[in-house]
Amino acid sequence: MRVPASTYRLQIRRGFTLFDAAATVPYLKSLGADWVYLSPILTAEQGSDHGYDVTDPSAVDPERGGPEGLAALSRAAREHGMGVLVDIVPNHVGVASPPQNPWWWSLLREGRESPYADAFDVDWDLGGGRIRLPMLGSDDDLDKLEVVDGELRYYDHRFPIAPGTYTEGDSPRDVHNRQHYELMDWRRADAELNYRRFFAVTTLAGIRVEDPQVFEEAHAEVGRWFREGLVDGLRVDHPDGLADPAGYLRWLKDLTGGAYVLVEKILEPGESLPGEFATEGTTGYDALADVDRVFVDPAGEAALDALDASLRGTSGPADYAEMIRGTKRMIADGILRSEVLRLARLVPESHGLATEDAADAIAEIIASFPVYRTYLPTGAEVLKEACESAAAHRPDLEVAVGTLLPLLLDPANPIAVRFQQTSGMVMAKGVEDTAFYRYTRLGTLTEVGAEPTEFAVAPDEFHQRMARRQAELPLSMTTLSTHDTKRSEDARARISVLAELPDEWAGTLASLRQLAPIPDGPYENLLWQAVIGAWPASRERLQGYAQKAAREAGNSTTWTNPDVGFESSVRAAVDAAFDDARVTRVVEDFVARIEAYAASNSLAAKLVQLTMPGVPDVYQGSEFWERSLTDPDNRRPVDYAVRQAELEKLDGGTLPASGTEPAKLLVTSRALRVRRDRPELFQGYAPVRATGAAAGHLLGFSRGDGAPGAVTLATRLPAGLEAAGGWRDTAVVLSAVMRDELTGAVHGPGAVSVADVLGTYPVALLVPVEGEQG
Template identity: 35%
Template sequence: MDGASTYRVQLHPGFGFGDAAAIADYLADLGVTHLYCSPYLQAAPGSTHGYDVADPHRVNAELGGFDAHDTLVAALADHGLGQILDIVPNHMVTDATNPWWWDVLANGAASRFAPVFDIGWHERPDGVTDPVLVPVLGDHYGRVLESGELSIERLGARFVVRYYDHRFPLAPRTYESVLAGAADRAGSSALADLAESFGALPMPRVSEAEAARARHDLVERLVADLIELFDEDPSIAAAVDEELRTVNGENDRLDALLTRQNYRLARWRTASDELDYRRFFNIDSLIGVRVEDPAVLETTHELILRLVADGVVDGLRVDHVDGLRDPEQYLDRLADATDDTYVVVEKILEGHENLPSWRSAGTSGYDFLIRVNDLFVDSGNEAAMSDCYADFTGESTDYHEIVHAAKHQIMRDELVTEVERVTDLLADACASRRRHSDHTRRELRDALREYVAHFPVYRTYVAGGRPTSAADRDVIGAAVGATRSARPDIDAELVDLIGRLAVGDESDGGEFAARVQQLTAPVMAKGVEDTAFYRYHRLISLNEVGGDPSRFGRSVDEFHRLTAASASAWPNAMNTLSTHDTKRSADVRARLNVLSEVPSEWSATVERLAELATPHRSFDDLNAEYLLFQTLVGAWPIDAERAVAFMDKATREAKVHTSWVDPDPEYDLAIAAFTRAVVGDDRIATEIERFLRENDVVGRGRRNSLAQTALLLTAPGVPDTYQGSELWDLSLVDPDNRRPVDVDLRRLVAAESAAASAADVLARSDRGDPKFWMTRHLLRLRRERTHSFTGSDYEPLAVDGARSGQVVAFARPDLSVVVPTLGGDDWSGTTVETPPGDWTDALSGRRFDGGSIRLDELFADFPVSVLTRGAR
């Protein structure tokens, strides 16, 4: 991946393989080396993102299927482009289009695919397993049944349970109850024999693979016999249909049949308390996959591995690596299976956390995103911005208290099942220890929740068969210490036991250690990213995936230290500024960061905005109002519907006045009406535009954008450009950031800026020409001067003068990069010390002698400088 760069596209039914193929020429002209695709294995119908995989053995038919995929592969090859693919090893969708899940529902623990899914099968004393919970009903089961919303239907020679648009297979063993009645109606001994054979099928027990295959083959033979019988005598099929009408009309018979299934249909709210399978976060329609089983990894990755082996895919991005039972083991096996192909992992690093020494190229770039974003926040104004927030909203500015409360709320309301599963394991451990045998379940649950709430990172990576790392011991020790300090009422010995089990020091703690790691990660994700980030709004540009809103900015020296360390350990990690998961685009954050430089002006403005908004206000939520005002400033101009959609998502994610699970329609309507009225108020628009103009917020935000994009494209690592962000992109959280990209406009800008000067493109700033022009120049520079962008070489350059702390300057082989961070355009008296040689600015074309260079000369033509030495 030397000198490589990627361009991320979001594939969906409206932008499939053929559409991606059609932009291959544009991407090659832009200068990227690889198309970076969102997941494209067969997903649930209508999927807009591909993370809900339904069949890993096919590419998505809604994207065009295999033929269109071949077209894309050919187009990439024709233009010299490679391909990176995002993959989803952790979960699959529980949908009727998932043939493996369908088979599990039909055959229970005896299914050939039962080992694929992370289901907590519970065996009764007779060896039969309890049914899997399927929480899809809009009301309690009995009420749904009695209202006639459930029915059995025949599809050929198979039977399904129908609930509106949902379908579920009838267990083959239970066909007997329908077929026997139909045999009596038709007077068919052949049908009676088949009914008896279906009823004699083995009960659903956790069995060996060979037994599961044998059972499957027997079912298929019986179904084939039934088809033949229907074909020979249509009256028999008619008798079956008549029997079904009778069953569907008698609630007791229908109930008796449904209770014999390998699944239990239940009200959707039961999922949070009783779900018996691991899911993706709190989404019960996404079931965990057991890739820790080598056979499961092989079958779920069969197509992916073939694409890599055939040279179609050059690298992989592993989604949600922290959801896996043992990420290190998985990555080892993936590396072995792909001959160590390029792999990056979606991993959120907290604070001073370092990525474990996995067989990968590094992370997918959130750590880089945060490192860069922090540069553009004026830490000297932290107190002023905190006061502004507190004075306006009356909200607490203690972010860590908000996180702690949010984590507890998530465990109490949304991840109850996951907490109970680990509590079960803790109870088992305590039962075998006389000093802990009297702890009540409430005490165990309370201690576990507090431990998880104090967990400082997403998870640890303790696994049997290898030593626990010092870093993991430190993290677990910190969580134990914080729990004991915060809750002296909890038995300290119990907290210590949790720590010993989690760290792997107890011989019977392996399953506890594995499962608690798969608990801390979703609690962190849901508690922080999807709750606290929507409650704490001091400066929302800091509320980004992988970020810490309590840290107000970062020094240039710290940026250099972290970048050099990252380059040394992970020189080919992916770098990014915007993704499909970011809460705001890089350009929105770049503009919002300017607020940290003008806190007094912002404070006065937000008070005026609130006063002007008074006639529209019908609710009491100044925290949401403060969020809205920042959002409008960051994304202005924005239409009302985009703003309404954002505020609806933000307030529901905050889970204070409303939520996805327990919406408050009155509040939701009030927020929507207020947002729509505020955006449509000419006086408010005038005030926003005055603030932007008088403080040059748009211009300074654009300079920030150019600076951070220059860092993205020149720092060690593989830079990713998110779809459309080669022009200004003022997108908000998904689905806003997945809107269609105007490729025709970008082709026009490409044509008109091909031979343009810096002055030419700056004159067309409103259209985004400067960003596009610089991006194309630097991407092409990477292709032409691969040696300058390969390896871990990274040397900070000395900057002297009054504004020395507001410049990032570094050297790579025959390359010097200088970008501003804070402040205005006056760079007089500030210089950068470059290595010796003759230097040419790749953007302005100016030539400089090595040594001390004045920044007012360096930035005279363009806001950033990328100097090259020697011939290209």
Template identity: 35%
Template sequence: MSVKSSKMPAADEAIAISSAPSVNRVPLATYRWQLSESHGFEQIRELIPYFQMLGISDLYLSPLFRARAGSTHGYDVVDHGEIEPAFGGEGDFLRLAEAARAAGLGIVLDVVPNHMGINDSGNRYWLDVLENGEAARWANFFDVDWDAIPQTLKHRVLQPVLGQPFGAALEQGELRIVYADHRLQVEYFDRRFPLAPRTWPAILQRVVARLAVAMREEQAAPVDPAERRASRIELTELESVIAQLQHLPAPGGASPIALRERYREQRIARRRLAHLVGKRPRVAAALTAAIDEFNGVVGEPSSFDRLEKLLSDQCYRLAYWRVASDEINYRRFFDINELAAIRVEDDQVFETVHRLVASLLERGLVTGLRIDHPDGLLDPAQYFQNLQSLYRHSLPEHARESAGQLYVVAEKILSGDEHLPVDWAVSGTTGYELISLVSRLLVDADGVKEIQAAYEELSGVEESAAQILYQSKKEAGSVAMLSEMQMLASRLYRIAQRERASCDFTLPTLLRALQEVVACLAVYRTYVPPRGWEASEEDHRRIGLAVRLAKRRNPGMSRSLFDFIANVLLLQFPKTLSQEDREAWRHFALKLQQVSGPITAKGVEDTAFYRYYPLASLNEVGGELAAGGLAVEEFHRLMHRRAATWPNGMSASSTHDTKRSEDVRARLHVLSETPRRWRESVLLWRQMNRRFLADWDGDPIPDANEEYLIYQTLVGTWPVAPMDEAERETYCGRMVQYLEKALREAKLHTSWMNPSEEYETRAFDFLRKILGQDAAAFQTDLTQFVADVSDAGFVNSLTQVLLKATLPGAPDFYQGTELWDFSLVDPDNRRPVDYATRQTALMELTKSVERDLSAIARELGEAWPDPRIKMLVTLRALAVRRRFEQLFASGEYLSLEVQGVHAEHLFAFARRAGDDWVIVVTPRQFHRLAHAGSGKASTGRGQADWGDTAVVLPTDASRSWRSELSGQKLEAESNNDTLTLAAKQLFATLPVALLTKSQPTKA
């Protein structure tokens, strides 16, 4: 049996190569570090020698911009111009950057250009919008619909922050006026919202009235004349301040001069009032009394009328947080109320957001950028061009022409056969598509189909993957992100009303039709151009398919309704349409593209992946819900294309956003190789644990599908070494935490918006019981099952590491994964990493490799599955990347033929540049191979009987090779004009092989 190499079509290759521009600095390997208060710049600076020793070329930092207080991830930025003080601030970062530069390390920075955190007083841009509304200096910073349909939101922005309905919050005294930081503000627990200066007179006039009463009383009493003069001055000054506020320049349609004048007048008025309050005790006392009147008295509802009227005059509407799902009128990041989208397509916003980035680039302290969520941008292609322009202008003028592009990777999720847009000035993506491809290469395609076929029996899920995907996306657009869809529908309704052919389309029907089209869209977003009037052929195909599916799924809805939406999205307007109306069509198409991506992500990654999981290891960001195995030939073809088009994109295996760590996935992949036993085990475990199920009006908690996910999760994470009581308690806590997230993301019995404490408590209780003392028999059987599949899981893990390090692209290592890591989705994958243990292990390993590579490889192979095996493969693979930098940067990718009795279990390729060669050989579906014949693994330590299986080398390849993982020398066998390397030799010590040319052995 043999598997032949595949070739990429020459024309395709030529097109692809021409699209790969020169890059200024391409990382050899990046290391992702999640910054936190306890793991800041100083901690990473101290580890620079460790990263150097491991072979890392670039530190890859999570967002370092100032975020909201207490942020755990950094994506809720409140000031792009300041480095987060909790991480050490600018001083510690500069010390880190200088140390990294001295060590030859680059820094890749995670930039968040799509949104900002708005629930923190540090966001001065949002506070300006709240204070001054659509006439604010920074009104264009955020994507707000000031002409929203609800009358209560005309020229106002919704603030869905209240824990209960507005009326209840008001009458219970939760909303109170305060004077702080020289401003009148409304306070809600620990948050404050500015009152528009034009509305201050409502309060200040009551202060004047109190002071006037006090003056009349003074006139009837023996008071020092100087004191009377002071009282008159106070009153006159306060009346002047009120007059100044009442005559502020009009906010609407003001010229830049009038805008500056209004801000100047507001600033002066604030300063004058602050002087009065600070220097005149009577004014301060009168202001406090006036504020108390406005704040009302709990138990006297009418006493809050004044405050309600004052709040109704603001540029925002304080509302119950649940109102957001229906009426929010600013674009959010996903459905997170506290994250507001920003308009980085505006030149001023772009400059403001990237001022610090530009400074760091100019000083040479940052060498690359990772761009978060580019699909949320109005014009991603233009954004990346602007980013490259910013980089060029950060260089000395004489160096701009000759400089290559800045290394930029985009967090772009590619769906199905979608390719990264060629007009993006980037080096590639952050690597989610490679995670999916490697996973599909490693699973058994037939086994995946068998598991999928048995899924309904094991889970009770009757819907197909396609149905669940559609339902999940539709739900995201009709519940979680309904507000965004309603804003779009309102825009479309206004467009429809202008033409007689569409003026009878109602707002509700347009909303439903839009939700259907987005739910049927096969990709995250389309790319209808912000300039020109021709949608691409690809967008025509994507939108046309979505509209056809929407029609088929909704036979009761007017087909002309969907045709109208397709025409608008593809800019196919009537010839008689005015230029103004054409721009309105395009603006709508652009805005829909910004929303469809978050809806898809919410529907797929945060809903469908938690509802449908026959083999959960394939439910990964960048993967398809019903993904199956991938043929070796197809994988080779895709790698040819990757080498030609995006040779410098990131190659990831775990990230801060992956649903499961690489080692959990690697173990779960093995289930595809033993589908019958997996089915039998699930049925057995369900029988064993039935007594622990709770009853919910006749239905079990957890339900069959949730129980199925629990068993997969336990198999993927169960330690191979026995746990003591403390370890078991910690493990149980982690599993409960994961189950809470899984249940809420599924949104079937509980959710983040409407958590069901009763359901969750019973589900958690089930999980704790099957991990407790009363379920010893189940745990024994689970342990035996894991022992049987874990061997192949560890082999898969090593395969993933080696492929990531040698396939086209720049390998990225997530913190801590240089040793085995069985983490789940965040926050589990953001637990502190034990670097002391890793440093010790790496130092000892490095010394052992220098002393005798063969000896340490044998030692680790015999100590299987020693965690240091993964570190050894990482260390040696990155050493080879350093040695053959040009080969991995621009060398050829050659698929290699394999032959022999177990050829289907062997995967091999070569990288070549001139006379330099590197060969990579790994197993596939190792569990089936190891259990072939006897039904039992031959050794239980990553080894199997390979028989005559071998790799066929190209005729111009060397005969002499050195294993970079085991140190052994290998000679290719010559037979009938072919050169072969036997698998049994390649894997004599370790189950994966990395070869470089060596000098021929002397006779």
């Protein structure tokens, strides 16, 4: 199995095709990246920027460069000694435009007789033999249907007409009533949908890759990539949505000839990747959370909790456990009620549970779930504990929960299989997409894959986690920014400084709230942290984020029922950051106040992520400052020509000033090159402990395994370090003569002053000087 030393993620789309990616390969090689990592490239909904709405899995998307583009990218990678990793989407397909998806079109045209009927997860009985499509503005809109060119049309939407169901002169409504599908008011999807989807997205229909025939057809093109040597590894999107993730991964390993495979799996605290998964690891959300927290000051927690309580008008900060129980229950009773009701219908009548009672108990169990899902028999204890928690929280459901538990524990029972697919959906929507916008004390903590109640991680705990990572998942990905992160790495690095200066932040926020008030204190905290994290940013970007964040939180406005007055105050606040000189000054003064500390955090987090155990990924463009907010902001185009020019300056001997954008490029390129060119320096893990007055401000580790390896030294909590008088007598012991890859300076062996080593940058990457050991 070929394994990457590192990867570089590219977002492939119509505006940046596989041919463009191929042209970028020489720069990526020079940067130090080992593999090119591509977003989904199979044919997707036309105009899709992300590619997760695959409409035809049989071919590379023509908009993204087609098979010729993949061949060109693969050829360029091979010529530069690089590998290729591709993101694939096994859980669902895009159905927003039925004519674009031949499988879906066939299903709608032929119903249960379609050759693709088994590919989709449809409860035909609930729909009376028809698949329900929530496409209408209201059910009265059936009178707006038209028959055009042998198809039913609803405005720009096109639907097939089954053979023999239309005679000239028939009314469109009558023709519709004879089809294998039923168009209905979009609002009815929450409780009445009868096909499985991705989370609550009705335009992404789940497919049954647990069926061997479906797997084979859905992965025929993927298999070709490996047979023809075009691709070296895969990233699997959302495996938790599958009926049998472990079985799927075994099939995938066979299909690819044992290639390198990663899974997008969110691990909750204390949770391990199932041992039966045929995978090298996760896509790195767990690593992101650890890196972030080691650069958050635990001393700021009490003050930020007090601020949160004052914004909420309560005696204490938000109770996160109670919050997520409530948000998950809200999702289970709301936008995902159709999934819960489908589970309830699978309870045998002989068990004596009415559908509504079963649904109530199922929703409560899911709301009590501490992880995304189980993989029975793995996770049986977690399921039992969730049932105990549900019964304790709702004693009136104790009998119903007890009745359901044996069914949910049986891996062969359809309700157990579907329950495992559903619990993760509720978790994702209730936690990541709702609670993360409500729990606002420090935005760094509410990142995808993170546990927000864990405020900070001490260096000793970080070292223990890294040692486990090295021992258990040495090939798992590490990352700091992705297409899914709610705030990219350098925005979070800025926001983390607030934990060091909580009182100053409280005063700044008070000024902003007075000058540009929004009637939702916790949301104001979220919004202004985001503005500080992303500044300078365009008005359009910040307005887009502000609206999305407010609607996702769902406290003061929602997607389905926007509060016009509240959203007007949000828009006015964002506008004030640009149009009111007083607000602009508050924002810019605070950004200037924390900028040096934020830059230190950014460089430190980047170097740690690139050199810690695992396979580091660099998200497109993040070798410069990456201060994006949630999608689509984090998928903006990248100017590679500018990065190439700056890299050439660095390689020509120009040493950038600390805290500047080229300094991040320096850290990124030098770390990537060492990882690629000297892999023997990254075979183990051991802490490098400092002594002296500021020892707690240094995070250090060696990647050697017996012999001297690469040593990472990184500043943590820089505001506190400066306030205490700097490094002073702080020192570390080096076991060999070592050169800093960033500055070229040579240090050691023996005790060396941290002030000397970190005199130019807040970080150092030390490598043994060959032939000179202590």
